[in-house]
Amino acid sequence: MPERIKDFPRASASLIEDHPEVREAVYRATLHFDQNRAKAYAEVPVEAWRDYARDVKAHLLSRLADYLEKAEARLKENGAEVLWADGPEDAHRILAEIVERHGVRRVVKAKSMLTEELGVNAFLEARGLEVYETDLGEFIIQLAKEPPSHIVGPAIHKSLDQVRRLFHEHLGTPTDAEPEALAKAARAFLRERFLTAELGISGANFLVAETGTIALVENEGNIRLTTSVPRVHVAFVGIEKLLPRFDDLAVFLQLLARAATGQPIGTFVSLIQGPKKDDPDGPEALYVVLVDNGRTAALADDEAWEVLRCIRCGACLNVCPVYRQVGGHPYGFVYSGPIGEILAPHFLGVEGAYPLYNASTLCGACGEVCPVRIPIPKLILTWRHRAVDSGLTAPAEPQLIRAYTETMRRPAAYRLASKALRLLPSALASERLPVVRAWTRYRAGLTPSPRPFHELWEELEDERKNANP
Amino acid sequence: MRVALFVTCLVDQFFAQAGVASVRLLRSLGVDVEFPRGQTCCGQPAFNAGHWDEARAMALHTLEVFEGYDYVVLPSGSCASMLRVHYPELFKGRGPASRKAMALSARTYELSQFIVRVLGVEELGQGLAGRRLAYHYGCHALRELGVEDEPVRLLKNAGAEIVPWAEDRECCGFGGLFSVKMPVVSVAMADRKLDGLPEAEALVSTDAGCLMHLVGRMARRGIGVPVRHLAELLWEARQGQGAGQTEGMRHA
Numbered sequence: 001m002p003e004r005i006k007d008f009p010r011a012s013a014s015l016i017e018d019h020p021e022v023r024e025a026v027y028r029a030t031l032h033f034d035q036n037r038a039k040a041y042a043e044v045p046v047e048a049w050r051d052y053a054r055d056v057k058a059h060l061l062s063r064l065a066d067y068l069e070k071a072e073a074r075l076k077e078n079g080a081e082v083l084w085a086d087g088p089e090d091a092h093r094i095l096a097e098i099v100e101r102h103g104v105r106r107v108v109k110a111k112s113m114l115t116e117e118l119g120v121n122a123f124l125e126a127r128g129l130e131v132y133e134t135d136l137g138e139f140i141i142q143l144a145k146e147p148p149s150h151i152v153g154p155a156i157h158k159s160l161d162q163v164r165r166l167f168h169e170h171l172g173t174p175t176d177a178e179p180e181a182l183a184k185a186a187r188a189f190l191r192e193r194f195l196t197a198e199l200g201i202s203g204a205n206f207l208v209a210e211t212g213t214i215a216l217v218e219n220e221g222n223i224r225l226t227t228s229v230p231r232v233h234v235a236f237v238g239i240e241k242l243l244p245r246f247d248d249l250a251v252f253l254q255l256l257a258r259a260a261t262g263q264p265i266g267t268f269v270s271l272i273q274g275p276k277k278d279d280p281d282g283p284e285a286l287y288v289v290l291v292d293n294g295r296t297a298a299l300a301d302d303e304a305w306e307v308l309r310c311i312r313c314g315a316c317l318n319v320c321p322v323y324r325q326v327g328g329h330p331y332g333f334v335y336s337g338p339i340g341e342i343l344a345p346h347f348l349g350v351e352g353a354y355p356l357y358n359a360s361t362l363c364g365a366c367g368e369v370c371p372v373r374i375p376i377p378k379l380i381l382t383w384r385h386r387a388v389d390s391g392l393t394a395p396a397e398p399q400l401i402r403a404y405t406e407t408m409r410r411p412a413a414y415r416l417a418s419k420a421l422r423l424l425p426s427a428l429a430s431e432r433l434p435v436v437r438a439w440t441r442y443r444a445g446l447t448p449s450p451r452p453f454h455e456l457w458e459e460l461e462d463e464r465k466n467a468n469p
Numbered sequence: 470m471r472v473a474l475f476v477t478c479l480v481d482q483f484f485a486q487a488g489v490a491s492v493r494l495l496r497s498l499g500v501d502v503e504f505p506r507g508q509t510c511c512g513q514p515a516f517n518a519g520h521w522d523e524a525r526a527m528a529l530h531t532l533e534v535f536e537g538y539d540y541v542v543l544p545s546g547s548c549a550s551m552l553r554v555h556y557p558e559l560f561k562g563r564g565p566a567s568r569k570a571m572a573l574s575a576r577t578y579e580l581s582q583f584i585v586r587v588l589g590v591e592e593l594g595q596g597l598a599g600r601r602l603a604y605h606y607g608c609h610a611l612r613e614l615g616v617e618d619e620p621v622r623l624l625k626n627a628g629a630e631i632v633p634w635a636e637d638r639e640c641c642g643f644g645g646l647f648s649v650k651m652p653v654v655s656v657a658m659a660d661r662k663l664d665g666l667p668e669a670e671a672l673v674s675t676d677a678g679c680l681m682h683l684v685g686r687m688a689r690r691g692i693g694v695p696v697r698h699l700a701e702l703l704w705e706a707r708q709g710q711g712a713g714q715t716e717g718m719r720h721a
Contacts, residue, residue: 361644443685
């Protein structure tokens with residue numbers, strides 16, 4: 001993964017230059033999401049909700065250990081088995097045991113970014129199990145053998161024609177099938193898998209510590225089936241997904257839906273309170289796997305912990321002008337866009353995540369829409385600063401920055417440089433300098449004003465004296 | 470009232486006439502603006518690229534140059550935001566420098582913001598009657614500094630028509646060193662913005678960085694709309710009123 005991350009500048013450029021259809025699909029989808037978000041935000045006292053959500057998450061994270069203990073106790077009282085995973089290895093071991101214990105051969109999955117983090121599909125498939133993603137977008141990219149390109153809309157980079165070709169190849173639909181027909185074909189295919197799978201795997205949008213309630217939000221009903229039809233349900237929950245109180249859901253469920261898709265609330269909200277008891281439906285066994293995977297370390301990072309407030313709504317991706325041009329794949333990491341830029345270094349270290357946090361103009365749009373008020377631009381700056389401290393820069397960058405600083409600290413040096421610029425105007429067009437090359441390859445060269453302002457000041461002073469003699 | 474012009478290095482070097490226009494405009498509004506000679510660059514490019522020690526060195530120089538003024542006015546949203554928002558962060562917990570940074574932060578204004586909020590002037594003149602302008606909202610002015618409709622209000626009140634532009638608040642893709650570190654993404658952003666540019670007599674903004682990048686891309690693509698700094702337009706607005714008039718708005 002880190003190798004692909006290092007490749008961001010080239011991968012993003014090649015996407016723009018060679019795949020205009022992806023750029024177009026991503027741009028349209030994100031614009032649509034963001035316009036809906038803006039409308040949905042405007043309907044409610046969203047600034048107060050965002051304050052509330054920020055404060056609740058901040059409180060939770062300030063006493064996370066206590067809330068985790070509480071959640072574990074409640075989950076057990078509800079009849080769930082609670083397991084703890086430090087990282088992918090633990091998660092895989094736990095899954096292997098569950099698969100063994102329950103004789104699982106077929107798995108249906110609800111969309112979950114955490115399972116992407118943990119590489120769950122690849123692990124299960126390597127053990128010979130059949131794994132089916134049941135969210136339509138996830139199903140599409142599973143057929144295409146691609147990772148998700150967006151937290152909420154994993155297949156937004158795909159055009160209708162690409163989906164038609166995929167479905168034709170895998171499900172035998174006509175090459176000109178309408179979207180409704182495609183959805184119907186997926187539904188028929190997946191319905192059979194829901195009914196025969198022994199195991200359903202999901203993530204969790206929230207886990208209420210007070211009641212041990214797992215909250216899942218969706219629009220397709222596939223999560224409800226995944227978590228209730230198979231005999232066994234495993235929910236992977238990032239430890240930052242907790243909420244202290246059941247009442248907190250009132251704000252978080254609405255805020256998440258408004259931020260993510262502009263809906264007042266998800267079409268389906270499942271509140272899972274344990275395995276089947278006297279009910280006719282539901283799994284016989286519920287396992288809740290509480291996953292750390294770098295989160296405890298992130299929490300201990302005084303300057304960069306706030307990213308843990310993230311509720312994975314994708315609003316920052318939708319509004320990000322960089323993400324809009326390239327989609328999620330060039331980032332080369334599970335999480336892309338602004339939130340990916342500040343999550344990646346917690347998972348991979350400042351070096352492993354380089355140069356993702358440079359993929360931003362610091363335009364600030366992400367910080368403006370984040371439902372839990374993560375100061376994303378500030379955290380991007382923090383990681384850039386750490387990168388420089390660790391010597392992670394372009395080859396000549398430190399020398400250039402030092403020369404520029406020494407010039408700017410001395411007004412005489414600055415004025416001399418200003419004169420030199422006009423005596424040697426070709427300096428700004430010198431293709432030998434990579435910086436200049438990067439500018440002039442795509443833009444006309446810079447032309448300095450004939451005389452800089454500071455040389456015109458004396459004349460402006462004369463103008464003043466003449467006006468007020 | 471002592472008012473200093475921080476012309477910014479980009480305006481000094483590439484948009485010198487915007488500096489001239491800023492001075493004439495402020496004088497016409499009764500502000501006897503000074504130009505502290507030691508000024509250079511606020512250090513923003515270094516800061517945004519993560520080189521905070523170097524940014525601090527430049528910021529210390531700037532703190533010194535602008536000490537003792539009641540207001541510091543910049544024909545730039547982005548540089549004003551560097552002084553207003555980021556200097557205090559850069560010097561947090563650093564004793565006297567921190568106090569100086571806080572003091573400068575509170576006295577810093579982008580040009581149109583200074584005119585509207587400090588001088589309380591919204592009518593500059595009618596010098597832009599009938600002009601059709603496209604306005605680019607620079608991100609730092611808009612989101613960090615909270616400059617939103619001041620530039621457009623001043624332009625409109627001077628008779629200009631601001632043409633509707635769906636992408637007017639979209640980032641242009643400049644982003645300081647981002648423009649050369651990831652140039653293809655940078656110009657893709659500019660293109661997205663420019664593709665929707667309506668017919669206009671000029672594209673106007675209060676940020677020289679954005680303008681440099683946009684004008685460079687427009688020239689490469691053969692888009693003929695002239696690019697103008699806000700200060701020049703505001704001075705033209707004023708001239709319709711008769712240049713140099715002070716109209717009793719002199720602040721003591």
